[in-house]
Every structure is written in structure tokens, then in C-alpha cells.
Amino acid sequence: MLFGNVRHSVTFAGAALSVLLGSALISPVHAKTLVYCSETSPEGFDPALYSTNSTWDASSKPVYNRLVEFRNGTTTVVPGLAESWTISEDQLTYTFKLRSNVKFHTTEYFTPSRNLNADDVVFSLKRQLDKDDPWHDYIPGVTWEMSSGMGLTELIKDISKVDDSTVRIVLTAPSAPILADLAMDFASIVSKEYADHLRAESKMAQLNEQPIGTGPFQFVNYQQDAAIRYTANPEYWGGKQKIDDLIFSITLDQTTRLQKLRAGECQIASYPAPADVEMLKADKDLTVLEEPGLNVAYLAYNTLVPPFDKVEVRQALNMAINKKAIVDAIFQGMGQVAKNPLPRMRRPRPIDFSVDLRAVK
The missing domain is CATH 3.90.76.10 (Dipeptide-binding Protein; Domain 1)
Incomplete structure (x- = not known):
């Protein structure tokens, strides 16, 4: 998911x-x-x-x-x-x-x-x-x-x-x-x-x-x-x-x-805490550069283990979980809810993990 x-x-x-x-x-x-x-x-x-x-x-x-x-x-x-x-x-x-x-x-x-x-x-x-x-x-x-x-x-x-x-x-x-x-x-x-x-x-x-x-x-x-x-x-x-x-x-x-x-x-520090980004932007002595990441955060189900072997269970969990609330709580403004397995970029490139698309039908 x-x-x-x-x-x-x-x-x-x-x-x-x-x-x-x-x-x-x-x-x-x-x-x-x-x-x-x-x-x-x-x-x-x-x-x-x-x-x-x-x-x-x-x-x-x-x-x-x-x-x-x-x-x-x-x-x-x-x-x-x-x-x-x-x-x-x-x-x-x-x-x-x-x-x-x-x-x-x-x-x-x-x-x-x-x-x-x-x-x-x-x-x-x-x-x-x-x-x-x-x-x-x-x-x-x-x-x-x-x-x-x-x-x-x-x-x-x-x-x-x-x-x-x-x-x-x-x-x-x-x-x-x-x-x-x-x-x-x-x-x-x-x-x-x-x-x-x-x-x-x-x-x-x-x-x-x-x-x-x-x-x-x-x-x-x-x-x-x-x-x-x-x-x-x-x-x-x-x-x-x-x-x-x-x-x-x-x-x-x-x-x-x-x-x-x-x-x-x-002179450069990478990956500040999401909660600190707005504070850093307000500091006139610092410059914050942001770029959408070529990645997707996801939750994987082991489809070989019941009840996750049933597509209806995966669909129900997918609909029940408030993904926006999780994104907001964890990434604190530095993420957005994904719509598909590929990041929202000008031209998608391959990613190195598999996603169970049946869970999001």
C-alpha cells in the first residue's frame, strides 16, 4: 500500500x-x-x-x-x-x-x-x-x-x-x-x-x-x-x-x-528534520533547497500469509487507513499522498521494489 x-x-x-x-x-x-x-x-x-x-x-x-x-x-x-x-x-x-x-x-x-x-x-x-x-x-x-x-x-x-x-x-x-x-x-x-x-x-x-x-x-x-x-x-x-x-x-x-x-x-547539511524546515527557511543566513524525491513510501503485505492472501482484505485495509494523516504526521509537510507506484516526476524512472498492485485495485 x-x-x-x-x-x-x-x-x-x-x-x-x-x-x-x-x-x-x-x-x-x-x-x-x-x-x-x-x-x-x-x-x-x-x-x-x-x-x-x-x-x-x-x-x-x-x-x-x-x-x-x-x-x-x-x-x-x-x-x-x-x-x-x-x-x-x-x-x-x-x-x-x-x-x-x-x-x-x-x-x-x-x-x-x-x-x-x-x-x-x-x-x-x-x-x-x-x-x-x-x-x-x-x-x-x-x-x-x-x-x-x-x-x-x-x-x-x-x-x-x-x-x-x-x-x-x-x-x-x-x-x-x-x-x-x-x-x-x-x-x-x-x-x-x-x-x-x-x-x-x-x-x-x-x-x-x-x-x-x-x-x-x-x-x-x-x-x-x-x-x-x-x-x-x-x-x-x-x-x-x-x-x-x-x-x-x-x-x-x-x-x-x-x-x-x-x-x-x-557549508552544507543534508536531510534536516521535517519539523525544522520552516524554521531554517526563516534564517536569513541559511538557504534551503528542496526537490521532490524519486521515491515512494509504502506498506507491504506478505500475500503468502493469511489473511493477506485475500485481495478483499488488502482492499479493505487500503480503504480503512487514513494515508493523509500518516503522511502529515510522519513527514510534516514534506510529503504528499502517492497515487501510483511511480513518483510524480517529469519522466518516471525505474524503482527497485515491487508493489502489490492487487492491494490497491
């Missing part, structure tokens, strides 16, 4: 500060270090393994790129590591032409010997789909929850290298959202050369601890549950960022994040 679409809020200290992670838009120009008070620690730094925003904020956004990307603030698909692509007449074959001279990060723990090529793309995607791939189970107990939950194992028939700068993806059936799927965080492109190096050294878990990508920021270090440090990628194909250092200050408590923001210990 669906409850509501939830809005996300981010608070900035200083009305003149505008930040969009993963792009070159950061002002004022003279800024050298940006401190972001994040709400929790990442589960790891291989974004394909996870599905939480906090993990993606710390991995796929600053460190990696994808074949295609979402234009900032929208769900419009634009070129990423692939500068162009073609689609066959039967809509089953997608051929991507990669950008030239895209460099992987050079760090204290790895120095790449080559630029991005098709091998990296094939490796990054096939390891998620092929159970026989040596990297498929490299983190025990962790599954590729996004790619598997979205049915890509059944949808993607083959991923192959045509030449160093060309990748071909063949589908089992036409799929309207496949390009949007490939723009999502789990489809981030990692370095096959780095992965091969780690496997040879029997250090495969390091891929999830010390990432190497092509993104705007390079990973420096992570202090467990305290801070993550990045430095601007000097050879980023999209142009060097206007800040030199990016720091994630991990602060679990919402009140403490706000205190740090007001004390100048960070």
Missing part, C-alpha cells in the same frame, strides 16, 4: 553558496574546500553493490561516471562516458561510442597505465549479471541488488566490446527505460585494470574500500564513521572542479548537523 512521495531538503550556510556535486558548478569561485555534513556512513565505495543515497553520495557522485548521465536536477538522459550512441531498428541493440582520452584517477595506491576503454565498461556491467564472473561474489553476503531487482539479468542478453572505443549491449526485448537505467548510480564504470591488479594481489575487497574512477573527485581516505576526504581530479574530462578539496563530515544526528552548519564547520 502506497503512502506518499517524499521531498528532500538540503541546507546551505550562506545564501550565495550554490553547490551541485558531480558538476563544475560551485560558487563562489575562490572556494578551495567544501565541507558537507552527511547524514550517515557509506556502506562501501562500489556503488553497484548498494542502493542507498548516502552510499551513492559518497561514491558514484564524486568518484565515478556512467555511460550516460542524468542532467543535473532532472531525469533527462545526456551523454556521459559515452559521447554518442545508436539504437538498432528493432530496438534490441545499443551501440555506445566512448569519449577519447578519459583518464582514471592516479592515487597513492594505484597508477593507471591506460585511459578508459571498452574493457572497463564490459567489466563494470557484466560482473553484476554473470554469476560465473570471479567478481560476482567478491564481497561476501552482498548482492547486486539494483541490477538484479530491476530485472537486468533477464533483460540484457549480451555486453560486448566492438573495439577499444565501442561497446555493444544487446537486449532480449525492447526496453524504453534502458538508457535511464544505465544513468543510475549502480551502472558506474570502474577500472578493469585496477580490478585485475587487486585480484592478482588477492586484495579484491579493496575495490570497495579504495575506489578508482573517472569522476570529478579522487578518493583520498576514509575515517570510519567520521570523515571522507576527496581531492579534485586534475585531469577530469568535464573540467577541473572549482574547489580543491571535498570533505564529507559524517554527522548522524540532525540537530548536530544544524549546529555544525551554523557554526561554520560545514
Whole structure:
């Protein structure tokens, strides 16, 4: 049963500060270090393994790129590591032409010997789909929850290298959202050369601890549950960022994040308490940005257990529950009652959970 679409809020200290992670838009120009008070620690730094925003904020956004990307603030698909692509007449074959001279990060723990090529793309995607791939189970107990939950194992028939700068993806059936799927965080492109190096050294878990990508920021270090440090990628194909250092200050408590923001210990604080949003908007020293979230809150019934195996019971519960009252009480003005399983956006994109539509007939 669906409850509501939830809005996300981010608070900035200083009305003149505008930040969009993963792009070159950061002002004022003279800024050298940006401190972001994040709400929790990442589960790891291989974004394909996870599905939480906090993990993606710390991995796929600053460190990696994808074949295609979402234009900032929208769900419009634009070129990423692939500068162009073609689609066959039967809509089953997608051929991507990669950008030239895209460099992987050079760090204290790895120095790449080559630029991005098709091998990296094939490796990054096939390891998620092929159970026989040596990297498929490299983190025990962790599954590729996004790619598997979205049915890509059944949808993607083959991923192959045509030449160093060309990748071909063949589908089992036409799929309207496949390009949007490939723009999502789990489809981030990692370095096959780095992965091969780690496997040879029997250090495969390091891929999830010390990432190497092509993104705007390079990973420096992570202090467990305290801070993550990045430095601007000097050879980023999209142009060097206007800040030199990016720091994630991990602060679990919402009140403490706000205190740090007001004390100048960070310039951005994420996810304030819904009850605090109006108060924050009234503070002339702060800027609050809001955006409808690409998510839906829901209550799931186990339809294998009586009485929830009867559609009439689910329908009765769905009609009896005052969903607006729950949304108002929990989200306090930061949500709205959902009408369907897809968020109210310009163009819906896939979500990674199943909804029992029979319960809302």
C-alpha cells in the first residue's frame, strides 16, 4: 500500500553558496574546500553493490561516471562516458561510442597505465549479471541488488566490446527505460585494470574500500564513521572542479548537523528534520533547497500469509487507513499522498521494489 512521495531538503550556510556535486558548478569561485555534513556512513565505495543515497553520495557522485548521465536536477538522459550512441531498428541493440582520452584517477595506491576503454565498461556491467564472473561474489553476503531487482539479468542478453572505443549491449526485448537505467548510480564504470591488479594481489575487497574512477573527485581516505576526504581530479574530462578539496563530515544526528552548519564547520547539511524546515527557511543566513524525491513510501503485505492472501482484505485495509494523516504526521509537510507506484516526476524512472498492485485495485 502506497503512502506518499517524499521531498528532500538540503541546507546551505550562506545564501550565495550554490553547490551541485558531480558538476563544475560551485560558487563562489575562490572556494578551495567544501565541507558537507552527511547524514550517515557509506556502506562501501562500489556503488553497484548498494542502493542507498548516502552510499551513492559518497561514491558514484564524486568518484565515478556512467555511460550516460542524468542532467543535473532532472531525469533527462545526456551523454556521459559515452559521447554518442545508436539504437538498432528493432530496438534490441545499443551501440555506445566512448569519449577519447578519459583518464582514471592516479592515487597513492594505484597508477593507471591506460585511459578508459571498452574493457572497463564490459567489466563494470557484466560482473553484476554473470554469476560465473570471479567478481560476482567478491564481497561476501552482498548482492547486486539494483541490477538484479530491476530485472537486468533477464533483460540484457549480451555486453560486448566492438573495439577499444565501442561497446555493444544487446537486449532480449525492447526496453524504453534502458538508457535511464544505465544513468543510475549502480551502472558506474570502474577500472578493469585496477580490478585485475587487486585480484592478482588477492586484495579484491579493496575495490570497495579504495575506489578508482573517472569522476570529478579522487578518493583520498576514509575515517570510519567520521570523515571522507576527496581531492579534485586534475585531469577530469568535464573540467577541473572549482574547489580543491571535498570533505564529507559524517554527522548522524540532525540537530548536530544544524549546529555544525551554523557554526561554520560545514557549508552544507543534508536531510534536516521535517519539523525544522520552516524554521531554517526563516534564517536569513541559511538557504534551503528542496526537490521532490524519486521515491515512494509504502506498506507491504506478505500475500503468502493469511489473511493477506485475500485481495478483499488488502482492499479493505487500503480503504480503512487514513494515508493523509500518516503522511502529515510522519513527514510534516514534506510529503504528499502517492497515487501510483511511480513518483510524480517529469519522466518516471525505474524503482527497485515491487508493489502489490492487487492491494490497491
